[in-house]
Amino acid sequence: MVKGLDKNSASSQNGNISIPHIHNGLRANKSTSIGRQHVESEESLNSVVNFPMAPFEVGNFLTGKYGTTQILSADESTGESTQRVTLKKGWSAPIGHFNTDIEIFVLTGKLRQGGFLLRDLSYSFLPAGIPSGPWVAEEDTVLLWMPDATPTYETQDYASLEQIPENSAYHVKMQHHERMDEYLPAHELHAMKWESTTFLPPGSARKSLYTNKKTGRATWILGLVPMWIEGNFYAGHPTIEEAYVISGDVQGHWSMSDDPFNRRYAIMGKDGYYWRPAHIPHGPFWTEQGSLLLFRTKNRLDCYWMLHNPDITQQDQTRLQTALGEDKSV
Numbered sequence: 001m002v003k004g005l006d007k008n009s010a011s012s013q014n015g016n017i018s019i020p021h022i023h024n025g026l027r028a029n030k031s032t033s034i035g036r037q038h039v040e041s042e043e044s045l046n047s048v049v050n051f052p053m054a055p056f057e058v059g060n061f062l063t064g065k066y067g068t069t070q071i072l073s074a075d076e077s078t079g080e081s082t083q084r085v086t087l088k089k090g091w092s093a094p095i096g097h098f099n100t101d102i103e104i105f106v107l108t109g110k111l112r113q114g115g116f117l118l119r120d121l122s123y124s125f126l127p128a129g130i131p132s133g134p135w136v137a138e139e140d141t142v143l144l145w146m147p148d149a150t151p152t153y154e155t156q157d158y159a160s161l162e163q164i165p166e167n168s169a170y171h172v173k174m175q176h177h178e179r180m181d182e183y184l185p186a187h188e189l190h191a192m193k194w195e196s197t198t199f200l201p202p203g204s205a206r207k208s209l210y211t212n213k214k215t216g217r218a219t220w221i222l223g224l225v226p227m228w229i230e231g232n233f234y235a236g237h238p239t240i241e242e243a244y245v246i247s248g249d250v251q252g253h254w255s256m257s258d259d260p261f262n263r264r265y266a267i268m269g270k271d272g273y274y275w276r277p278a279h280i281p282h283g284p285f286w287t288e289q290g291s292l293l294l295f296r297t298k299n300r301l302d303c304y305w306m307l308h309n310p311d312i313t314q315q316d317q318t319r320l321q322t323a324l325g326e327d328k329s330v
């Protein structure tokens with residue numbers, strides 16, 4: 001819900017995140033709520049491209065001169081967040097490492113990170129402490145920036161090195177890092193095979209981008225064929241979930257943040273977004289055009305199901321009786 005709000009009402013400067021534009025409509029007691037607030041509304045599902053913009057600042061890495069951000073959801077106390085960031089062509093940063101895990105998903109543009117090119121629909125997972133860079137925006141680039149906390153970027157250990165890709169890739173802090181095997185410099189979506197999904201009916205497929213085998217935390221792409229339909233049920237699960245539509249539409253019964261237990265019909269469109277806490281049931285869903293979505297869950301996804309229309313005879317007896325009753329009265 002961002003209509004009529006000051007465009008400067010979002011901020012990420014100096015590590016402070018302020019997101020007044022996404023608190024509208026929440027009724028839960030904030031002092032007893034989780035860090036991130038539920039973001040799911042007609043506006044967020046429709047498109048986030050008009051969410052407020054703010055300068056994007058990460059010390060030693062990027063200044064607001066070269067980047068803007070739209071904060072889609074955030075824990076204001078830790079900086080854990082999902083942001084839609086635009087980088088200007090020509091921006092560059094030296095070799096360094098972040099102090100927190102960061103996921104990056106490039107929507108459009110070209111971003112060079114060390115020896116890797118992140119372009120349309122590329123993904124990267126940067127564990128804390130792993131050297132990266134040098135960085136160059138070869139085109140104006142729009143990406144989803146998903147840090148686990150407010151990041152800092154340390155460059156001191158690499159300042160005397162020639163700024164070439166080998167000096168981050170071959171660095172002892174990369175090759176001997178205890179989390180080196182978690183590092184995903186570049187997953188390019190166009191090069192990945194589709195896999196079967198676990199819960200959804202045929203016509204759905206996924207491309208797995210990141211999975212933490214211990215916790216079940218995962219990031220993946222969901223693809224839905226045109227006219228895919230979920231069925232007569234809605235579902236909840238013991239993990240938060242967020243999704244961003246890359247293309248197409250998803251229609252159905254959404255658990256809006258202003259009234260999460262009375263689902264409302266809406267169409268989620270290109271650049272639509274939601275971040276939903278655990279145990280908020282949602283659905284069922286379907287699509288007209290087909291759809292491509294980026295999904296993230298914080299823990300393993302185990303669904304539990306409830307009937308959407310409890311009249312499993314599908315005859316809708318209540319409405320039928322009402323209609324017959326009205327006919328008699330005419």
Ligand SMILES: [Fe+2]
Pocket residue numbers: 235237241282
């Ligand atoms: Fe879900």
